[in-house]
Amino acid sequence: MLGRSASGVLWMFRYLERAENTARLLEAGFRMALTRTSTSASDEWKSVLITLGQEAEFSKRYKEFSCALVTNFILRDLDNPGSVLWMIENARTNARMVRTAITREVWEATNEAWMVLRDVLARPVRDSTLGDVLSQIRRQAMLVRGAMEGTMLRNEIFNFARIGTYLESADNTARILDVKYHVLLPSVAWVGSVLDHAQWEMLLRSVAGERAFRWLNAGTLNRRGIAEFLILDRRFPRSMAYSYAKIASNMNGLANEYGEEAGAHSLLSDAITRLRGVDIGTIFDFGLHEFLVEFIARTEQLSQAIAGDYRFVE
Amino acid sequence: MPPTTRVCYDEMLDEDGGVRPAYQAYREWFDQQDRGWMLRQGKEAETFFRRTGITFNVYGDDAGQERLIPFDMIPRIITSQEWQKLSRGIEQRVRALNAFLLDLYHQREIVRAGKLPERLLHQNAAFLPQMAGFTPPGGIYTHIVGVDLVRTGPDDFMVLEDNARTPSGVSYMLENRETMMSMFPELFSKVRVQPVSDYPRALARSLAACAPPATSGSDRPVVAVLTPGIYNSAYFEHAFLADQMGAELVEGSDLRVVNGRIAMRTTRGWRAIDVLYRRVDDEYLDPLSFNPDSMLGVAGIMDVYRSGGITIANAPGTGISDDKAIYSFMPEIVEFYTGEKPILQNVPTWRCAEADSLKYVLAHLPELVVKEVHGSGGYGMLIGPTASRGELATFEKKLRARPENYIAQPTLSLSTVPIFTKAGLAPRHVDLRPFVLVSPDGIEITPGGLTRVALKKGSLVVNSSQGGGTKDSWVLAE
Known part of the structure; x- marks a missing residue:
């Protein structure tokens, strides 16, 4: 296979894994923050950012660590290369590039993940919708993994x-x-x-x-x-x-x-x-x-x- | 100014509203279907296209956007008798095109015989001096051709354009059929349609048959598809064809010259390519021979090509035959190389380079279609009957300044085929692009091709870049 395709496939799956891990960490942080008072909740959000290595970047732009700011920064900010949406876009761009190396099922699952998450993340995520958004991210990542497992040589x-x-x-x-x-x-x-x-x-x-x-x-x-x-x-x-x-x-x-x-x-x-x-x-x-x-x-x-x-x- | 109303040939209905023979079986089925259900099927088809990523990229304002080419679910149907005549005509024309290119780059008998003015070669950048005296492997220039046909009456098919450079759209021909078969499986048991699905195999076979001298003896030549990359408007098609053929999809950055061959960088090292189906234009193919700034091609590929190290499909320099001034000589070209009268007619064409023609064109501008000789894709043209006064004046100036840059044709009353709308069936203008494969073993034409349809009422512009859609094209089984 082409060296470029090997790179594309490897990075496609790195991005998918990273997107899923990021969403999971955010979910864990969300659960912690729910059970805290508002001041310690902001500590919780800060530690989520620190764990993801995104605190410095976030602090350049925002003064407070609120649920809304942090989740939107991590999930859907395309200026943030650590955001889930950015990674899903990159996974999909890589998949397009290596289209001939993957099966139709893997491509469609990846493309669908991108289409679904792009729509879901098109609007700001609120407390009330966060749980649903995060479970969609996990679900889409699992569909790609399943297609991979079931159809690839x-x-x-x-x-x-x-x-x-x-x-x-x-x-x-x-x-x-x-x-x-x-x-x-x-x-x-x-x-x-x-x-x-x-x-x-x-x-x-x-x-x-x-x-x-x-x-x-x-x-x-x-x-x-x-x-x-x-x-x-x-x-x-x-x-x-x-x-x-x-x-x-x-x-x-x-x-x-x-x-x-x-x-x-x-x-x-x-x-x-x-x-x-x-x-x-x-x-x-x-x-x-x-x-x-x-x-x-x-x-x-x-x-x-x-x-x-x-x-x-x- | 509103489009003028013309009487045109509808391929489904005759003048009295009766269904023509080609559509009888289909119409019987269609009349039994629930319209609401059909509408939902259409929506589902769109979802299917999005999910599979059958999109094209748009340049310009919405750069980077991926769009769907609208698909209409009413098929365009041709009888096998009609197709037989068409395919004979296409084969004759494509044979002549190859002979013409071989002659142009060698002896130029046709110029010497006084049938074609030599200036047409020199005024066209698509004519490549680098190809002079060189014969491509197997003597084939146009491995893949798309011949654009229009219809104006029951027996009147005419060639509007030859696409010998890099015809696109074949993936839509294949996916449209797939979509129709998955939406309406029972329909295909009621109406017998000639299959198109063999195209990728035929393409692979045809390309492999043109392996260069450097690989003689190898039983399975290495074929690769060269794409400009994921941002190219036809990237989906490049990936689709490579995938269907089991060929590598390569970009310029994957390739380099290694030991006199073009090789691709694989995980195990450099591997030589025998046949390159390139979807990159001539001028970007080799920065050493053509555009020095090109990042899309391979430095030195022309030298390798000329020394027999690789086959390039289509051959560099074939674009000359897409020139619309050359097109106007096709009847002479066909007769010169085949010794036969052309089976398919050209659209009558005025060459504005000729004084009498220019005079006629200027006097009749509001009735004519004027095209740039090097243009393509429906850009840079004037459609007289729908043009504004200002547009007509601008074109008049352009024509006077550079007459040799233009040809003019009558505004044709293109045939119509109905499309499916919420309000019911509605006739729209169509054209047809059959796809032709040429190899030393012969010429293969996939029955049907790509039907492009102008979705706007009265519009004659079928190009997908300008709001046209596509239809599945059926040739009925005998």
Whole structure:
């Protein structure tokens, strides 16, 4: 396949994953804010922006962190390249570009997602409609995933798409965990507080993991357990370990189809060795923040190496 | 000024309101359908087109917008006898076009025989000196041709235009049929229609049959479709055809010259392309040979082409035959190369370069249609009967200043076919673009083609860029 098409497919699925994750994080923030007084609700919205890495950009334009301003900025502001609408447009533009690499079903699901969300997000989102909008975003993303699962040949194209999805989810999970652990709490004195708990819960919700975690941990919530779950639990489909296992199986697919491994394969196997060689104790001894920063950098390196090895650009 | 009322031939109804033979079976079915249901089907078709992304991009004011070409669900129907005559005429014309191009770029017998003035070649930028003395693989210039036909009476089909450069619209021919079959499946068991769905396979076969010398021996030549990219107005069609043929859809940035071949950048390295079906105009094809600022083409492709490393379809330089001054010589061209009288007639045409013709045209401007010789897509033309006094005056000035830049034709009373409206069936003017494939193995014409329809009452402009729509075009089975 064309290098440009491989890039297009990979980024199409990265954007779709990122759009869905963004919507989920916003949903988690919305739930938190609902149960707060108005002043602490604005803290909640601020932490949503911080977690998404969009606080600086937002603060340039707005003075207050209200539900209306934040949700509209995150969902539908086309001047914000982190907005869901911008990402859906980009996913769809990439899909159009690689139209011949994807099935009619995947294209139609993506195009329909764009048409539906463009209409839904054409008007300002209000408190009363937010829940519905967010569930539409999740639903559309699932339809694309389903079309993908059900109709695509399991070949290089499928591999690049999956690599895109899981590079994004690995990166996303690492980032929100790092932000929660390193940035959100005012000081160490707040550890164990109501606010601390609320933030951990928001984090779990944002990766669609709150139910799974409760089920596995009989309802207890502690930061070590959550970090272990998000980093190392290979049963959880948005954990870093699971995402890397999926990247690895799809990179193997490429190596099999092409009859050779590329430079990216050795980077990947280093990263996997590192993930397998640790338990939650050694991670906390090393420093969770330091560990996550290193992981994010490795993931970015891997992403660059894949783009280079498979000739995404000349 | 309101459009003048003309008597025109309606393809469904005769003068007494009776249904003509071609439409009898369809009309019987149609009269049994519930109108409300038909209307809902039409809406559904629109949703279907949007979802599948069958859109075209608009340039200008609404740049970046994707629009639908309106689809009308009443088919345009042609009998198999009518089609047989048409296809014989089209085949003859396309054969002549290829022979003409080969001659133009070699001996120019037709000029020497005094049948065509040489100035027509020099005044046209579509004539490429770079092609002189070179014979494309298989001797084929026009791999894909769209011949625009209009009808003015029961037996009067005329050629309005030849599109030998890069005819578009074939994806609409195919999708319109798909849509009709999914909306009204039972209709196709009542009326037997010749299928069009083989076109992509025929195109792939036809392109593969023109592989260049560099690939002789390879049994499956590598075919790619070159598109200017997702913002091009016909991008949907480029992607559609590549997808249907199982060919790569490439852009200029994917290509470069590697070891004397044109290669595309794949995830595994450079891979040579044998046949390039390009949907990029000549002037953007090679920044080294033509427009140096072009980002859409491939630097050096003309050298590779001339040394037999790749086949370009259609061949560079075929655009000369779309010239409307050349068009006016088509009857002579057909006769010169085939030795036969043309089966299909041209629309009578005055060449304004000739003093007598210019005089006539200026005296009869309000009745005529005036076209630029290099123009296309319905732009830069004057439709006398509907033009304002000011527009007529402007064109008169243009004609006097550069007469050789224009031709004029009578305003034809194009045939009508009904469209479906809320108020019922209403006649609208149509044309027909059949699609023709040319390879060393022969000429293939898909039965039917694309019917374009002017949706506005009385309008003669069928171009989609100016509010025209399309219809499914049926050729009845024998």
